[in-house]
Amino acid sequence: MKRRQFMSLIGGAALSPLAGMPLTAEPGSCGIPAPQADGWPIASATEDGLVDTAALCRMTDRLAASANVHAVLVARGGKLVFERYLTGSDEINDRPIANATFDADTLHDMKSVSKSVACLALGIAIDRGLIAGVDEPIFSFFPELSDLRSPEKDRIRLSHALTMSLGLKWVEATPSTGNYNNDEARMHMAADPCRYVLGLPVVTPAGQDFFYNTGTLTLVSAIIRKAVGKPLDEFAREVLFEPLGITRYEWTRVKGDTDAGGGLRRRPRDMVKIGQLVLAGGRWNDRQIVSQAWIDASTRPRLEATGPYFYGYLWWLGRSLHGGREIHWDAALGRGGQSIRVVPELDLVVAVTAGYYQDYSPRAFQLQSGVFKEVLRAIPVAG
8 A cells, every 4th residue: 555545544643632631640659660570670769860750640641531542661771660551442353342451461452563573583583594584585485376476576575575665556544344345354364365465466666665565464474484484473482572581472373374464462561572672782681682783674764654754674763852852763553552662862662552443543643652752751851
């Protein structure tokens, strides 16, 4: 789908919907992370200069009263400094759940945040020499689909799947539940999802334009399975999740392959771990899990994407203002208001979960973007 059509999927200008809402008094324990045996260092209540916790409590009070946001977590300086869970409507496997209560152990649907996690697993496979690199022709991984080849499609590389620039026709920006005028839904119903994706017509040369296409992750998932000899979720558990101390998650499969385009459910604390891993150049607790080279490659601007954003390898790249100066961030973004934002210049990771899964208007993206702006305001400006 074209860039202008994708606006309806993650939203347009990043406007804050929080300004002007009434304030309420925050509880004394609001936002203070609870120690758990999950590897997260917790900032002490006496540590100053990391974040304005009172401001974040007021912000999340407003969210609790007026929005369907489920969690806001902030890490800074390698420590978890703010953590708050709310209530709201949710969905599990497209089944609505009213008045759900969220806490630190609640698994949450990541939607397209799953794509960025799959990117890390792919990087590990490349680091280990199981996949030669991103310049490999896409059909080299699918000899059984050679009947779909053409001179135009032979130009498609793995890198084009990672930058959403396959150049194939794709329709995604329509509600998925009960609506099959959607290539993602049709792909999942197809007998061979990879054949479905690579059988679509070419509309632009590979690598030229950003067309958001969840089908690319079906290809990535199958490529990892073929290269490592096991499904993506099993490989990710061994090489990514276990080294990060992530023990509770769910990742669904479709037709035997892991749903790398979505399908991942995990705790918000573990979302922040993914962000911290990227912030630290692929390291967690002094262990190099993903190479610095892959993190750098994934978070380098590759193509102009939607609005003011760029796209790397399955990571969004953007800019915001903090204290009057421009800062850059990398993000994993998912439908419904899910996000992980990494701000290297501030040593900051912000995770947000929400329940706007079937809202294809700009509201869901504007809301979590507005939460991020409020978090930035709560970070002290260096003198």
